[in-house]
Amino acid sequence: MVDTAKIRDLAEWLMDGARSAATPVQMMAECCERLVAAGAPIWRVGVFVRTLHPEIFGRSFIWRRGGEVETGTVGFDFLDSPAFKQSPLAIVVTDGVEVRADPFSAASEGFPILMDLRAEGVTDYLALPMTFMDRTAHASSWTTTRPGGFTDDEVDAFRSLMPALSRYTEIVSLRRTAAMLLDTYVGNRAGERILGGQIRRGHTDTMNAAIWLSDLRGFTPLSDRLPAETVVEILNHYFDCQVAAIRSHGGEVLKFMGDGLLAVFPMAEQDGDEETVCGRALEAARQSRASVDALEYRVGDATERFRFGVALHVGQLLYGNIGGADRLDFTCIGPAVNLAARLEKIASRLKRTVVASEAFARVCAGGWADLGAFPIAGFASEQRVFGLQDEAA
Numbered sequence: 001m002v003d004t005a006k007i008r009d010l011a012e013w014l015m016d017g018a019r020s021a022a023t024p025v026q027m028m029a030e031c032c033e034r035l036v037a038a039g040a041p042i043w044r045v046g047v048f049v050r051t052l053h054p055e056i057f058g059r060s061f062i063w064r065r066g067g068e069v070e071t072g073t074v075g076f077d078f079l080d081s082p083a084f085k086q087s088p089l090a091i092v093v094t095d096g097v098e099v100r101a102d103p104f105s106a107a108s109e110g111f112p113i114l115m116d117l118r119a120e121g122v123t124d125y126l127a128l129p130m131t132f133m134d135r136t137a138h139a140s141s142w143t144t145t146r147p148g149g150f151t152d153d154e155v156d157a158f159r160s161l162m163p164a165l166s167r168y169t170e171i172v173s174l175r176r177t178a179a180m181l182l183d184t185y186v187g188n189r190a191g192e193r194i195l196g197g198q199i200r201r202g203h204t205d206t207m208n209a210a211i212w213l214s215d216l217r218g219f220t221p222l223s224d225r226l227p228a229e230t231v232v233e234i235l236n237h238y239f240d241c242q243v244a245a246i247r248s249h250g251g252e253v254l255k256f257m258g259d260g261l262l263a264v265f266p267m268a269e270q271d272g273d274e275e276t277v278c279g280r281a282l283e284a285a286r287q288s289r290a291s292v293d294a295l296e297y298r299v300g301d302a303t304e305r306f307r308f309g310v311a312l313h314v315g316q317l318l319y320g321n322i323g324g325a326d327r328l329d330f331t332c333i334g335p336a337v338n339l340a341a342r343l344e345k346i347a348s349r350l351k352r353t354v355v356a357s358e359a360f361a362r363v364c365a366g367g368w369a370d371l372g373a374f375p376i377a378g379f380a381s382e383q384r385v386f387g388l389q390d391e392a393a
Helices: 004-015 024-037 076-080 088-095 106-110 112-119 152-186 188-195 219-225 228-248 274-294 335-349 358-363
Strands: 044-050 056-064 070-075 099-101 124-131 137-144 204-216 252-257 260-266 296-299 302-305 308-324 327-333 354-357 368-374 383-388
Touching: 004 024, 004 152, 024 044, 024 056, 024 152, 044 088, 044 152, 056 076, 070 076, 088 099, 088 124, 088 137, 106 112, 124 152, 137 152, 204 219, 204 228, 204 274, 204 335, 219 228, 228 252, 228 260, 228 274, 228 296, 252 327, 260 274, 260 327, 274 308, 274 354, 274 358, 308 335, 308 358, 335 354, 335 383, 354 358, 358 383
Parallel strands: 308 354
Antiparallel strands: 044 056, 044 137, 056 070, 099 124, 124 137, 204 260, 204 308, 252 260, 296 302, 308 327, 354 383, 368 383
């Protein structure tokens, strides 16, 4: 028999934020262990939470008795898959109702997951909705291998936990969503600072970084002769060629500006010195160049090919909140950013893909050709510009 007093204590623990568990995974493990201690004959417990993410439809947490909590994600294509359409969870998250099934009954044979659980000896399956405050339904599933399945008291105990489990899950999901959206739209570094309370206008910090500024060659005529939907799709493929390389080499994308991209490779939070960080930025530029060179897009009978330019500089910049009173942008400004922008225009004029300032080429030595000194608007003296030697031909 399930201990109702321990079930009440568990519900209160969840409502209080499951403070002894530092992470959702730890919460899941402790919650299930406390249920076992309360006499619940659970064998496998799952929680599925829908997310607000451009690529991830939902996250799953699965506990098995005697094992570790397993986590996973599914993309939006999961919605059209037989695994979802023929799952009891589809009924729960779509209609917000509970589903109970005997895996050994004929009625369960239309659900592949129940057949898998039958093979593992599961005798009872219960799926309960977790309803958030916006009325969206998420799901939990409860199984046992005990002959005869769950008793009515045990099912009532699981139902009694749903409000507390839903509130805990919703709060954690909202915090994760906030962090994820900030990471997606302003970058990880900025997102962490915003969540940490750095939200006042004019609140800026000084940062030393390698600076990346790039754009797509011929974007204006491309936009003029192709449908807007096609241009957007091309831009997404084009940015994919750069973002993966930037992030894998320790950089952070700050802003997309039409076909332009602004990124930084911070010095203070990188392993290694200035030369190492600039070397990573250069390697990201080489990788992006190869990816853009290989990019093809079919439009009718024609195949579009693309070229881009990237300017690299290193220096000090201001990083923080800039904008109107109630509409702010977390970005970076300063002469170093301005110089990178001017260098990118010179790269276009010289038909070069990768160019660098003298400061960057001096730090990241080797493989550069001196392209000459150029007058730069806003700067008192001419600036020397360097290009990669392997582009000389």
